[in-house]
Amino acid sequence: MADASLQRPEGTAEDWTIPQDWDRYSPAEHAMWDHLFERQAGMLPARVVPEFMEGLKVLRMTRPGIPHFDELSERLMKATGWQVVAVPGLVPESVFFDHLANRRFVAGRFIRTPEQRDYLQEPDIFHDVFGHVPLLANPVFADYMQAYGKGGLRAHGFGSLDSLARLYWYTVEFGLIRQGDALKLYGAGIVSSYGESIFALDDPSPNRLGFDLERVMRTHYRIDDYQQTYFVIDSFEDLLRQTVETDFAPLYPRLRNEPELATDAVLPSDRVYTHGTQAHARAKSARSASR
Numbered sequence: 001m002a003d004a005s006l007q008r009p010e011g012t013a014e015d016w017t018i019p020q021d022w023d024r025y026s027p028a029e030h031a032m033w034d035h036l037f038e039r040q041a042g043m044l045p046a047r048v049v050p051e052f053m054e055g056l057k058v059l060r061m062t063r064p065g066i067p068h069f070d071e072l073s074e075r076l077m078k079a080t081g082w083q084v085v086a087v088p089g090l091v092p093e094s095v096f097f098d099h100l101a102n103r104r105f106v107a108g109r110f111i112r113t114p115e116q117r118d119y120l121q122e123p124d125i126f127h128d129v130f131g132h133v134p135l136l137a138n139p140v141f142a143d144y145m146q147a148y149g150k151g152g153l154r155a156h157g158f159g160s161l162d163s164l165a166r167l168y169w170y171t172v173e174f175g176l177i178r179q180g181d182a183l184k185l186y187g188a189g190i191v192s193s194y195g196e197s198i199f200a201l202d203d204p205s206p207n208r209l210g211f212d213l214e215r216v217m218r219t220h221y222r223i224d225d226y227q228q229t230y231f232v233i234d235s236f237e238d239l240l241r242q243t244v245e246t247d248f249a250p251l252y253p254r255l256r257n258e259p260e261l262a263t264d265a266v267l268p269s270d271r272v273y274t275h276g277t278q279a280h281a282r283a284k285s286a287r288s289a290s291r
């Protein structure tokens with residue numbers, strides 16, 4: 001992910017990449033990857049979009065443990081022309097977008113500790129690689145990610161990165177997709193989290209609303225807990241088409257004149273799959289208020 005206020009750390013290349021240093025991972029770190037991988041790969045098949053399970057094959061490396069980015073990139077390159085490159089952590093938006101626009105996905109190289117197994121604030125290699133890479137092996141989603149990067153480079157000039165970041169958040173990170181009568185997971189933030197993989201589909205708390213590009217770009221999101229609203233796309237093709245066909249230049253000034261929407265808002269114009277109880281979010285704020 002991205003942050004504009006960053007200085008390039010010493011030892012990083014011009015494009016902020018660093019070597020993965022695969023040989024430096026400890027046996028405990030490889031074991032953590034294998035544990036997380038098996039846990040998610042075991043619980044996801046009935047919940048996740050089939051394209052994700054298909055893409056997961058790319059991650060089944062020739063040896064167990066944390067994937068070596070060279071081997072991973074070689075496989076991904078064959079599938080869709082994408083690569084995975086290591087970065088030290090958050091990178092500036094322009095760097096992030098430039099990598100995406102050139103079909104390079106930036107990934108953290110550290111892995112969570114046992115204490116962070118179920119929650120960590122900064123994305124680690126498990127989130128970045130297990131969560132994001134499988135769909136980068138899907139040609140349509142791979143094109144969407146590149147289109148997003150190109151859109152980001154253009155949006156820079158409009159000062160509209162907040163609304164564009166919401167599009168990424170509610171699709172790439174926390175998106176749901178409708179398949180027949182069922183909703184399925186595809187967002188990387190969900191599929192790399194055991195708890196949210198259950199919550200996002202099964203819990204009565206969050207809203208589940210039909211995806212609408214402009215509506216999404218007006219909606220705040222949470223970075224400290226499960227989402228209060230998930231947006232449901234009809235297909236990856238539809239998401240790509242809307243992103244490529246939308247002229248963002250006149251959209252940004254228009255969005256600035258529209259009110260921003262709260263994380264739990266439900267509008268009369270929304271296509272509602274679930275009008276959530278928001279019980280989870282309420283219980284959480286009650287707990288923090290009583291501290």
Ligand SMILES: [Fe+2]
Pocket residue numbers: 123127128131132173188189
């Ligand atoms: Fe992510």
